[in-house]
Amino acid sequence: MRVAILAHEKFPGDAKTALGVLRYADHDVVAVLDRDSAGTQVGDHVADVQDAPIVSGMSAVDASIDALIIGVAPIGGGFDESWRADVVTALERGCDVIAGLHYFLSEDEEFARLAEEHGGELRDVRKPPEDLTVSQGRADEVDAEVILTVGTDCNTGKMTTTMELARAAAEAGHDAAVVPTGQTGIMIEGWGIPIDRTISDFTAGAVERMIREVGDDREYLFVEGQGSIVHPAYSAVTCGILHGAMPDKLVLCHEAGREAIHGYESFEMPAIETYVDLYEGLAAPVRETEVAAGALNTSEYPETAAADAIAEFGDAVDAPAADPIRQGTDELVEALL
Amino acid sequence: MRVAILAHEKFPGDAKTALGVLRYADHDVVAVLDRDSAGTQVGDHVADVQDAPIVSGMSAVDASIDALIIGVAPIGGGFDESWRADVVTALERGCDVIAGLHYFLSEDEEFARLAEEHGGELRDVRKPPEDLTVSQGRADEVDAEVILTVGTDCNTGKMTTTMELARAAAEAGHDAAVVPTGQTGIMIEGWGIPIDRTISDFTAGAVERMIREVGDDREYLFVEGQGSIVHPAYSAVTCGILHGAMPDKLVLCHEAGREAIHGYESFEMPAIETYVDLYEGLAAPVRETEVAAGALNTSEYPETAAADAIAEFGDAVDAPAADPIRQGTDELVEALL
Incomplete structure (x- = not known):
């Protein structure tokens, strides 16, 4: 899977999710979005992880990607409105958007509509399945x-x-x-x-x-x-x-x-x-x-x-x-x- | 508060909630509904709790009550459709209905409409508040x-x-x-x-x-x-x-x-x-x-x-x-x- 990772103003120190994905996931990371460090490379900040260009936003990502990953987890788990344009651009290109926020992207009207229109999927990984049940001790x-x-x-x-x-x-x-x-x-x-x-x-x-x-x-x-x-x-x-x-x-x-x-x-x-x-x-x-x-x-x-x-x-x-x-x-x- | 307690086919052995309310609550229990034991008294089955007549259903409760309490908790927490007539009767009389089921009465269309129409309240006590947060250790x-x-x-x-x-x-x-x-x-x-x-x-x-x-x-x-x-x-x-x-x-x-x-x-x-x-x-x-x-x-x-x-x-x-x-x-x- 080819992905971009959103980490505005937080990369690398406060972007635990972005770092984890760069370090351990099988994904091919095409770009990291951080408007504060745009123009640098991941490798300028962190060793031992796959390198990628840091860009100012989705509009600066030319390559095709499968998904945009929200790579920061603010205290409280809210959605920062300054990220909206990037999510919108990703959805308009038909990409999936994957987030671990308490704010569920799939319940955002604009995002839900764009995902529907362009065939992308909104994946809120912080939403547990609805059919969980008690442990059997097995x-x-x-x-x-x-x-x-x-x-x-x-x-x-x-x-x-x-x-x-x-x-x-x-x-x-x-x-x-x-x-x-x-x-x-x-x-x-x-x-x-x-x-x-x-x-x-x-x-x-x-x-x-x-x-x-x-x-x-x-x-x-x-x-x-x-x-x-x-x-x-x-x-x-x-x-x-x-x-x-x-x-x-x-x-x-x-x-x-x-x-x-x-x-x-x-x-x-x-x-x-x-x-x-x-x-x-x-x-x-x-x-x-x-x-x-x-x-x-x-x-x-x-x-x-x-x-x-x-x-x-x-x-x-x-x-x-x-x-x-x-x-x-x-x-x-x-x-x- | 004057209440009736629904415990169909379960009183007293499998009606833990009904027994708890009879034994400890400040409520005045006007009747227990259990179609299997209708015609007997609570006192015929259990000592040490307030006495009340056991009747076949809400239509047999003449006295005015403030609330009907669902006093049984079936495995799985579902709503038994054989209770519907009693809940409907209670709501039509303007009573509250209090339940601890996984099935939320407030999400049942008929019950919600009747509660609205007649001024009763549907209280699902198994629904936690939505604004819970982490402990502060205080x-x-x-x-x-x-x-x-x-x-x-x-x-x-x-x-x-x-x-x-x-x-x-x-x-x-x-x-x-x-x-x-x-x-x-x-x-x-x-x-x-x-x-x-x-x-x-x-x-x-x-x-x-x-x-x-x-x-x-x-x-x-x-x-x-x-x-x-x-x-x-x-x-x-x-x-x-x-x-x-x-x-x-x-x-x-x-x-x-x-x-x-x-x-x-x-x-x-x-x-x-x-x-x-x-x-x-x-x-x-x-x-x-x-x-x-x-x-x-x-x-x-x-x-x-x-x-x-x-x-x-x-x-x-x-x-x-x-x-x-x-x-x-x-x-x-x-x-x-």
């Missing part, structure tokens, strides 16, 4: 080994770790797939359910449904975790994934140096050992599992401090640990597969 | 002491225990309120949010919102728990309530003799001590709390076996324990207030 019946990333907080590298591990497993010759649970993962993989938007009674069931859908055709499933089991706001999502996935193994993801819940700074994070005990203890009555590896984001640390932090983290989780981006995933893959 | 700022019932499984007496404790606290002269989280509790109390229908990202936030709404005007809040923290399907709901409520104290509710998760019999329940550790350990990073009392449903046990089971349960929770229905709540109230 995710463990699939043939695949299920590996779930869990975190000490939001934004500790669960999605990145999931993608890196699945890639590494595939490169090692295994038939591995990602089970995406968040908007960026869904955009990268082209399927999935936004678990944080499901009705709480069906949260575990939605995860189970995805695992059963693909689990008998694969050797390994890497399930993208969300939130943290002790997050004041989001733990329900995390708990539903933990019990719905019935994982064989867990990978604990943490950011080096973080000591309080992000955005909830009055809540100190407990010790890493406590997280391990809580995840394993809470999972056990539904499915015995263990933290078999740790992934530490050390991007803010210099080399020596990073090595020390990783060693300390490995001791705390009592399992092999690494920074998947800085060091690669060899050691983790060996512990997991 | 439920602990209210003046009230917050006491949450938690369970080893679904249907272990959390709603009943919550109601009995709140009543006992009020009788002891305290200003106590119930925070209802399920359909029966909401029907009894006349307000509340059906937590199992909230989007998982907002589950904790919905509980926090209720607590902050009433918590500064009360001395004690008794929060109705749901599910179990190790339920294969519903743990997300439980976890969201635990972290959203930020309770000062927990009451663990269990049914004597139950050893496997109801409806999920391949899942053995862990030891009571494990539940205590999990609830306390999981709550602690958000809010330190403790299981301060245990409530055991011994309705299936003869007297001596019940006493033994309660003593054993008290040892396991390491706190005062009682069967609130068989023994009353004096001992529990003393431990909690």
Whole structure:
């Protein structure tokens, strides 16, 4: 699929979805739209991802594309009206538009009409299916080994770790797939359910449904975790994934140096050992599992401090640990597969 | 409020909502509709609740009423077409109709039209508010002491225990309120949010919102728990309530003799001590709390076996324990207030 990615005024620092798609998706990215950086290249800003020109808007994209992806997720999930002209242009060219906003493009009158007229599709990946139901507690019946990333907080590298591990497993010759649970993962993989938007009674069931859908055709499933089991706001999502996935193994993801819940700074994070005990203890009555590896984001640390932090983290989780981006995933893959 | 309660073919055994309203609500129940038991009295079937005639349908209810309550909750939450005539009659008389079904009466064309025409209101209590948002982690700022019932499984007496404790606290002269989280509790109390229908990202936030709404005007809040923290399907709901409520104290509710998760019999329940550790350990990073009392449903046990089971349960929770229905709540109230 040939795509353009909208990331106005946010690329690369605040465009997590755009970066995820550039780094992990199979799509051919023809252009990134960012009016602030127009004229530069993706490669001028970020290493290790596919390169593409950055342009001011859809009218500057000459090549034909299949889809425009909204690659930014503003707080609150609203649609920024300054993006409207780009979406309109894409739809007028018959492209699909893919978004993970709380504001559903498919419910916007103008967009719906243009999509209808020109044969494009509006795909709101943050809309869960309407026929979800309760979990049957049967995710463990699939043939695949299920590996779930869990975190000490939001934004500790669960999605990145999931993608890196699945890639590494595939490169090692295994038939591995990602089970995406968040908007960026869904955009990268082209399927999935936004678990944080499901009705709480069906949260575990939605995860189970995805695992059963693909689990008998694969050797390994890497399930993208969300939130943290002790997050004041989001733990329900995390708990539903933990019990719905019935994982064989867990990978604990943490950011080096973080000591309080992000955005909830009055809540100190407990010790890493406590997280391990809580995840394993809470999972056990539904499915015995263990933290078999740790992934530490050390991007803010210099080399020596990073090595020390990783060693300390490995001791705390009592399992092999690494920074998947800085060091690669060899050691983790060996512990997991 | 003067009400009739629809419970066709299910009263009393399978009409949990009808029984809850008869037992705990302030409403004056004018009649129960059950075509199978028409001609008998509520008192012929159940002790300890307000008495009322059982009639065949709304056409047999002569007295004027304010509302018809749907007092049964069929599996799947559908609307049984055999109830339509009763709902129509109630609406034609200008009554409100209150239901906790997944099928929303307010979206039924005929009911909506009749409600409009005759000035009645269709209240679907299983519909959460549309403006829910994420928790801020601030439920602990209210003046009230917050006491949450938690369970080893679904249907272990959390709603009943919550109601009995709140009543006992009020009788002891305290200003106590119930925070209802399920359909029966909401029907009894006349307000509340059906937590199992909230989007998982907002589950904790919905509980926090209720607590902050009433918590500064009360001395004690008794929060109705749901599910179990190790339920294969519903743990997300439980976890969201635990972290959203930020309770000062927990009451663990269990049914004597139950050893496997109801409806999920391949899942053995862990030891009571494990539940205590999990609830306390999981709550602690958000809010330190403790299981301060245990409530055991011994309705299936003869007297001596019940006493033994309660003593054993008290040892396991390491706190005062009682069967609130068989023994009353004096001992529990003393431990909690």
